[in-house]
Amino acid sequence: MSVTSHSPDKTRAWSALEDHFAALRDVHMRDLFARDPGRFPRYTVECGDLLLDYSKNRVTDETLGLLMDLAREMHLPQWREALFSGERINCTEDRAVLHTALRGDAPVLLDGEDVMPAVRAVLERMRGFTEQVRSGRWTGYTGKPIRHVVNIGIGGSDLGPLMVCEALRPYGHPGLSMHFVSNVDGTHLAETLKAVDPETTLFIIASKTFTTQETLTNAHSAREWFLASGAGEGDIRRHFVAVSTHTEKVKAFGIDPENMFVFWDWVGGRYSLWSAIGLPIALYLGMDRFEELLAGGRDMDRHFREAPLERNMPVIMALLGVWYVNFFGAHTHAILPYDQYLHRFPAYLQQADMESNGKSVDRQGQRVGWHTGPVIWGEPGTNGQHAFYQLIHQGTRLVPCDFLAPCNSQNPMGDHHDILMSNVFAQTQALMQGRTLETVQAQMRAEGLDEDTVARLAPHRVFEGNRPSNTLLFDRLTPRTLGRLIALYEHRIFVQGVIWNVNSYDQWGVELGKQLARSVLDDLRADTPATGHDASTNGLIHWYRGRRGN
């Protein structure tokens, strides 16, 4: 690797940030705004139709300057070049990280060979196939056109396509209904199969490795269901296609390689919706719209690669996150989309972020002495306001929030959208300003309440404020805008990984549970007592075996 890495807490900027934090921790954003009317124009940045307002953060020019120093001391510009130019920055798996090439328009060399011709060839195959299905020329085994698409995959082979199909429903093919089966709980597949018809259903078996237990179990059960409908083995080719990096394993499952769409080991699962894993998106939206999504990702790549760090949206968002995690001690980060179509966006980002930066050893294999990725969570507004915002406003923990909202609804209806947006702006204002004890007391007295009541209830009605948020506005949730948004968060994750000196592109933490599940499954299938585990696990296995099938 051409770039060196080191511990962030050994940098000059980190020490300076510690001193600066001590001076700033008790400063209220109310006062920062009162002193500086230029915060909004200075602390906003644009990319295409995206506007990021980061003025409601606990930062000053000095904070931002020091965070930029930290990024430079951690060699962020060099790491960014290493990412885009195909260096093997996934050091534990010795792989390049080239999801940006999937949406690129220039040659990208990997071991001296341009990957773009192969990328374009798969896009062309996807275009041919999706046009056949969407036009009704691709028919099922009884000659009827495809009406249902069932994507069987999990993690990155599920969450991205599912989130995007939900987000871009207004652009979806009216004659196709999209279904996503991920959970190995048979209920997920069973409920889906109740809603579809074997003669008009296309199954996409999506798995980078084609070894994932959940996906293969669901795929085998789906095939049995299909064959039980009266179809023959020879009909499978009209109803099952695969997306994978492993041709041999796809063949072994019984899917003709003619019906397979490939991608490559340099595409991480959670970054793969831009590859053939996006086939459900392309089927639902059409290939032109899929390419608009790619173009949106490319817009953000260009911005990330070319804008100075100080005006760089993913860099700014990443560094603000570092400020809260490592100096304020924030444990979580909330994603709050005020667009119902983005209802799976927080779940999608959970995998993207937590599987990437949920690490506790650095690139050199040493235990880190600083916190890394926060818990990512969230729900659409305004629903969340009536559920968990209480804690964000008045709880004891600091929860930095991202509010995302479109300036235009896909479904204009009366004054719904102004009401929705008034809630976005009011929430960020309330979080920032809060409400002081004096204001509460004055309001209560103005309502005519007696002094005893004022004294008793006023503390409950105080809002400390000083709670940080970013606001991301965009014109309308189009494929291009969504592409920008997804790539924005991908790059935010990358920058944080660079600062924390972790490899954001492996996921060893999911392995132990997978291995143990295999050995537990052997015990669930055995007749002899389970003795090979701890007492709790042995006991639970025994209890379950005694009661299943009751």
Ligand code: F6P
């Ligand atoms: O278990 C985690 C994981 O490996 C994810 O990283 C990945 O997105 C998911 O499983 C599915 O993997 P595959 O696409 O190989 O089935």
